Amino acid sequence: MMILVGGEKGGSGKSCLAQNLAVYFTRDKNAIVLMVDCDPQRTTSDWIQARNTDPTLPAINCIQLYGKIRNDLLSLNQHYDYVVIDCGGQDNLALRAAMSVADHVVIPLRPKRRDLKTVPHMEDMLSTCKMVNPKLLASFLIAQCPALPSQLKRINEAKEVCGSYGINVLKAVTYNRNIYDDSEEQGLSVLELDPEGKAAIEMIAIAEELMAMTPDDSYEFN
Amino acid sequence: MSLIDLKKSNVSNAKKKKVTVDEFIADAENYAVGKPEVVSSEKMTLDQAITTKAPAVETNWPKRLTTKPKLPKRHATFSLSEDAIAQLNLLSRESKLAKSHLIRILVNEFFYEEQTRKLARLLKSEID
Numbered sequence: 001m002m003i004l005v006g007g008e009k010g011g012s013g014k015s016c017l018a019q020n021l022a023v024y025f026t027r028d029k030n031a032i033v034l035m036v037d038c039d040p041q042r043t044t045s046d047w048i049q050a051r052n053t054d055p056t057l058p059a060i061n062c063i064q065l066y067g068k069i070r071n072d073l074l075s076l077n078q079h080y081d082y083v084v085i086d087c088g089g090q091d092n093l094a095l096r097a098a099m100s101v102a103d104h105v106v107i108p109l110r111p112k113r114r115d116l117k118t119v120p121h122m123e124d125m126l127s128t129c130k131m132v133n134p135k136l137l138a139s140f141l142i143a144q145c146p147a148l149p150s151q152l153k154r155i156n157e158a159k160e161v162c163g164s165y166g167i168n169v170l171k172a173v174t175y176n177r178n179i180y181d182d183s184e185e186q187g188l189s190v191l192e193l194d195p196e197g198k199a200a201i202e203m204i205a206i207a208e209e210l211m212a213m214t215p216d217d218s219y220e221f222n
Numbered sequence: 223m224s225l226i227d228l229k230k231s232n233v234s235n236a237k238k239k240k241v242t243v244d245e246f247i248a249d250a251e252n253y254a255v256g257k258p259e260v261v262s263s264e265k266m267t268l269d270q271a272i273t274t275k276a277p278a279v280e281t282n283w284p285k286r287l288t289t290k291p292k293l294p295k296r297h298a299t300f301s302l303s304e305d306a307i308a309q310l311n312l313l314s315r316e317s318k319l320a321k322s323h324l325i326r327i328l329v330n331e332f333f334y335e336e337q338t339r340k341l342a343r344l345l346k347s348e349i350d
Binding site: 068091093095096097111113116117120121123125127128129131158160161164 | 223242251254260
C-alpha cells in the first residue's frame with residue numbers, strides 16, 4: 001500500500017506525520033515499511049539517519065527520489081508492505097507522480113488562512129488526479145491545532161472549509177505539542193517516546209481512520 | 223477572524239478535461255512557471271488582468287466626472303493599404319468608435335502582449 005503525505009504548504013507537519021505513520025505500520029502492524037523522501041530538505045532522511053544509530057529501534061528503510069518517480073514507486077511498492085512518501089511543500093513533479101499511483105494521500109493543513117488558501121488548488125489537483133488514479137483516497141488533516149479550548153471553533157471552521165471542497169476531512173486532528181519535535185530530534189516516533197501519551201493517541205487515530213476507509217474505484221470524489 | 227469565508231463559494235458542474243497520467247504529472251512544470259494548463263488553469267492571465275481591470279478603474283472615477291479626462295493626443299500619419307483602410311472603416315462603423323480610437327486600442331493591446339507572442343505574430347504576418 002502506498003501512502004503519500006503531501007501538499008502545497010510548507011511547515012504543516014508532513015514529514016512528522018509521514019514518520020509517525022511509518023513507525024505505526026512497522027511497530028503496530030509488524031509490516032515492512034519503506035519511506036520515500038521527496039523533499040530536498042531531507043527532513044525524513046536525516047530522521048532515519050538519527051534513528052539508525054539506535055539498534056534497538058525497528059529498522060525502516062528510506063530512499064530519496066525526485067522528479068518523475070511514478071515507475072520507481074510502482075516497482076518499490078511490490079517489495080514492501082507499506083511505502084510512505086513524504087513530499088515537500090510544493091506542487092512539483094514528484095508530488096504529482098506519487099499522487100498518480102498512491103492509495104492514500106493525506107494533506108496536513110494548519111487551521112490558518114494561509115494554509116487553507118491552498119485548498120482550491122489541491123482540490124483541483126486531486127480531482128484531476130482521480131481521473132488517472134481511480135483508487136486514490138484523499139484526505140485533509142487539520143494539524144498543529146492550538147490546544148486552547150477557545151480555539152475549538154477555529155478547528156471546526158477549518159474542517160468545514162476543507163469539507164466544502166468535497167474532499168474527505170479526517171475526524172482525527174493533531175495538536176501543537178513539543179513531543180513531536182523532541183521525538184524527531186532523536187529519530188523516534190511519538191509512539192516510541194511516549195506510547196501512552198496524547199500525541200501517540202492522535203497518530204494512532206489518524207492511522208486507524210485511514211485504514212478503515214473503504215477502497216474506492218471511481219473517477220470522481222463522492 | 224473567522225475562516226468560513228474561505229469555503230468553496232461556487233459549485234462548478236463543468237466536466238474536467240480528460241488528461242493522461244503524463245500530462246497530469248508534466249503540468250507541475252507549467253504550474254511552477256505560472257502557466258498551468260491542466261490543474262488550476264483558470265487562473266487569470268496577464269491579458270485578462272489588463273482587460274478586466276479597465277472597467278473597474280473606470281467605475282471608480284469620481285461621479286462628478288462624466289467622461290474620462292482626455293490625454294493629450296497629436297496627429298500622426300501612417301500609410302495603410304486599401305484593405306486595411308476598408309477593414310478599419312468597417313470596424314469603426316460596427317463599433318461606433320473613431321478610427322483613431324480603434325488604432326489606439328489595438329496598439330495598446332498589442333503592446334502589452336508577451337514578448338514571445340508578439341514576436342511570433344510579427345514573424346507570421348504576411349502583410350508587407
